Amino acid sequence: MARRVTIKTIAEDLGISHMTVSRALSNSTNVRRETRELIRKRAAEMGYVKSAAASAMRGDATRIVGLLVPNLVNEFYARFANTLALLCEDNDLHLITHLTNDDPNRERLALMKLQELQTNAVVTVPAPATQPHGKQLFQGMKPIQFIRTQPLPFASDSIVIHDAEAIRQAVGHLVSRGHQRISYFGGHASLSSGRQRKAAFLEAMEAHNLTVHEGLIQTDSPSFEMGARKAAAVLAGQIDSSAIICGGFEISNGALDACLRANAVFPRDVAFVGYGDPGFYRWIQGGITTISLPIDQLAEQALQRLLQLDPDAPVQQHGFAAEFILRASA
Amino acid sequence: MARRVTIKTIAEDLGISHMTVSRALSNSTNVRRETRELIRKRAAEMGYVKSAAASAMRGDATRIVGLLVPNLVNEFYARFANTLALLCEDNDLHLITHLTNDDPNRERLALMKLQELQTNAVVTVPAPATQPHGKQLFQGMKPIQFIRTQPLPFASDSIVIHDAEAIRQAVGHLVSRGHQRISYFGGHASLSSGRQRKAAFLEAMEAHNLTVHEGLIQTDSPSFEMGARKAAAVLAGQIDSSAIICGGFEISNGALDACLRANAVFPRDVAFVGYGDPGFYRWIQGGITTISLPIDQLAEQALQRLLQLDPDAPVQQHGFAAEFILRASA
DNA sequence: ATGAAAGCGCTAACAC
DNA sequence: GTGTTAGCGCTTTCAT
Numbered sequence: 109m110a111r112r113v114t115i116k117t118i119a120e121d122l123g124i125s126h127m128t129v130s131r132a133l134s135n136s137t138n139v140r141r142e143t144r145e146l147i148r149k150r151a152a153e154m155g156y157v158k159s160a161a162a163s164a165m166r167g168d169a170t171r172i173v174g175l176l177v178p179n180l181v182n183e184f185y186a187r188f189a190n191t192l193a194l195l196c197e198d199n200d201l202h203l204i205t206h207l208t209n210d211d212p213n214r215e216r217l218a219l220m221k222l223q224e225l226q227t228n229a230v231v232t233v234p235a236p237a238t239q240p241h242g243k244q245l246f247q248g249m250k251p252i253q254f255i256r257t258q259p260l261p262f263a264s265d266s267i268v269i270h271d272a273e274a275i276r277q278a279v280g281h282l283v284s285r286g287h288q289r290i291s292y293f294g295g296h297a298s299l300s301s302g303r304q305r306k307a308a309f310l311e312a313m314e315a316h317n318l319t320v321h322e323g324l325i326q327t328d329s330p331s332f333e334m335g336a337r338k339a340a341a342v343l344a345g346q347i348d349s350s351a352i353i354c355g356g357f358e359i360s361n362g363a364l365d366a367c368l369r370a371n372a373v374f375p376r377d378v379a380f381v382g383y384g385d386p387g388f389y390r391w392i393q394g395g396i397t398t399i400s401l402p403i404d405q406l407a408e409q410a411l412q413r414l415l416q417l418d419p420d421a422p423v424q425q426h427g428f429a430a431e432f433i434l435r436a437s438a
Numbered sequence: 439m440a441r442r443v444t445i446k447t448i449a450e451d452l453g454i455s456h457m458t459v460s461r462a463l464s465n466s467t468n469v470r471r472e473t474r475e476l477i478r479k480r481a482a483e484m485g486y487v488k489s490a491a492a493s494a495m496r497g498d499a500t501r502i503v504g505l506l507v508p509n510l511v512n513e514f515y516a517r518f519a520n521t522l523a524l525l526c527e528d529n530d531l532h533l534i535t536h537l538t539n540d541d542p543n544r545e546r547l548a549l550m551k552l553q554e555l556q557t558n559a560v561v562t563v564p565a566p567a568t569q570p571h572g573k574q575l576f577q578g579m580k581p582i583q584f585i586r587t588q589p590l591p592f593a594s595d596s597i598v599i600h601d602a603e604a605i606r607q608a609v610g611h612l613v614s615r616g617h618q619r620i621s622y623f624g625g626h627a628s629l630s631s632g633r634q635r636k637a638a639f640l641e642a643m644e645a646h647n648l649t650v651h652e653g654l655i656q657t658d659s660p661s662f663e664m665g666a667r668k669a670a671a672v673l674a675g676q677i678d679s680s681a682i683i684c685g686g687f688e689i690s691n692g693a694l695d696a697c698l699r700a701n702a703v704f705p706r707d708v709a710f711v712g713y714g715d716p717g718f719y720r721w722i723q724g725g726i727t728t729i730s731l732p733i734d735q736l737a738e739q740a741l742q743r744l745l746q747l748d749p750d751a752p753v754q755q756h757g758f759a760a761e762f763i764l765r766a767s768a
Numbered sequence: 769a770t771g772a773a774a775g776c777g778c779t780a781a782c783a784c
Numbered sequence: 785g786t787g788t789t790a791g792c793g794c795t796t797t798c799a800t
Binding site for chain 2: 164179209
Binding site: 442444445446456457460461464466488489491492493495496498 | 776777778779780
């Protein structure tokens with residue numbers, strides 16, 4: 109491979125100083141029109157690409173931004189990453205996506221790798237953590253907490269879901285269909301989203317004068333496997349419940365998978381309310397009732413936060429309402 | 439935010455030369471044990487992170503690698519990206535994913551952005567192109583063509599699918615169920631994968647002495663929308679066919695969506711063979727018969743190609759066999 | 769309108 | 785075993 113084309117290469121080629129080339133290529137006014145056009149033309153011919161490394165070293169913003177999500181297999185995260193990636197490309201941001209698997213260690217490593225590259229900002233779905241990350245991990249990087257929030261050593265932007273009302277509607281609907289022993293599978297209390305969704309569920313149950321019997325509330329680190337395990341327990345009668353409400357993307361998919369594996373028929377064997385709305389929910393057994401999130405709005409807001417790199421800008425916290433989608437499964 | 443911690447910061451803090459710090463942090467032998475440990479300790483305390491920009495400027499490999507896929511919504515690409523991302527993290531590679539939407543323009547822009555960052559290698563699902571990209575787009579970047587291949591100005595690594603046998607089995611199975619007017623929806627001839635899959639289909643039809651009637655072969659730029667449109671045409675009787683074989687991920691999902699929207703029942707109304715095996719295919723109407731790809735092996739091979747940065751290494755072309763998965767829909 | 773020098777963080781190549 | 789210098793590509797500052 110030929111050596112990289114730099115402004116000096118072009119300068120030599122044209123027999124001028126590299127400074128003139130620099131000016132010509134960065135829209136400075138102090139270059140003769142002809143000279144500028146000549147330089148531009150030659151640069152294009154030679155395949156010049158400005159070195160991001162050199163700019164970064166000078167202290168310019170790298171326009172590198174990060175996205176930390178648990179995975180890309182869950183359609184919610186995939187769609188969000190997809191939309192955000194397109195928005196970033198249209199706004200000249202370099203987006204680097206890392207997967208945390210909801211593991212604080214992977215999260216830490218990802219943040220360190222982003223730091224090496226002088227990433228300017230990072231949208232992160234914080235992993236369930238026993239202790240908050242030190243501020244060192246965010247040196248020079250603006251964090252934007254997404255979906256969940258974790259305490260940070262400084263105030264940070266956040267984008268979260270207001271799903272209390274949707275959960276209330278889910279419970280209300282199930283009650284109207286005669287369910288009383290409604291179970292809830294969610295993330296545990298180390299997650300802000302886990303706490304809030306559980307609280308919303310309890311509140312809704314109370315509003316309908318329903319007793320939350322032993323075993324109806326199941327919380328744990330949110331995962332496909334956890335959802336599958338709990339749903340299997342319901343189907344096996346180990347958890348005495350006629351309806352399931354899921355409080356997490358992974359949990360929802362896992363619970364659904366377990367039900368279908370067991371050949372359960374909704375809502376005959378159990379009523380099912382999912383969380384998140386992957387495309388195929390519409391096609392499973394006439395449609396999975398679920399709680400849907402406004403992915404495009406979330407991505408658009410994330411982009412706005414990513415573009416705001418001014419460290420003195422006031423912290424912004426945004427919430428978006430989830431929607432209860434009634435289909436056949438409950 | 440405090441200024442970045444560099445080797446000089448640490449050197450000043452310790453009253454030594456920055457070279458000693460550099461040596462201590464990069465495992466050079468020429469540092470006294472004590473000194474090295476002291477430096478290491480202080481560096482950790484101060485939150486030192488090596489500047490990738492400075493290393494890049496010196497000409498070291500950036501260990502940045504790229505992935506260009508049409509989108510992340512299709513579960514095949516999402517799963518592949520997911521697996522590859524985890525592998526890259528474990529191998530200390532920075533993976534940057536760009537979405538092309540199968541649009542050569544987006545592809546070009548993505549390659550240019552990767553070039554700015556001095557990306558070392560890129561796994562790409564080439565977009566349908568009218569003319570091949572110039573070699574300038576790949577200056578300093580090793581391309582690894584994935585799934586499809588496009589002519590490049592130089593030989594390149596590739597990882598493709600051998601699906602002829604699976605397609606043959608699909609046709610054979612449909613014939614055994616009495617189908618004769620079998621239709622095929624695939625990518626058009628500007629794609630290597632489109633050409634090959636269509637050829638495999640034609641060959642299989644011929645092997646069973648079936649006539650490929652007018653309209654049974656439908657090829658176009660592969661998209662969800664195209665699959666949906668063609669499937670709708672079959673259901674509406676505009677294409678006279680009792681069975682559909684899909685030859686692309688997007689096409690498959692689109693065709694499936696259209697069938698389900700129209701409340702079609704497989705295989706009563708039409709027999710359906712998909713392409714790719716998203717998790718939910720298993721749960722739709724007792725299971726979608728499909729052609730499955732070995733995602734983990736593909737990702738593992740992609741990683742191996744990404745790790746091989748030696749420009750003088752011989753070009754490698756790898757093929758993996760697809761598998762015909764028989765379920766209820768055909 | 770153009771050029772020369774300096775410095776961003778790092779390490780190879782030389783001193784000593 | 786440790787220090788000094790130089791240079792990677794770029795732009796800001798200061799000449800001319």
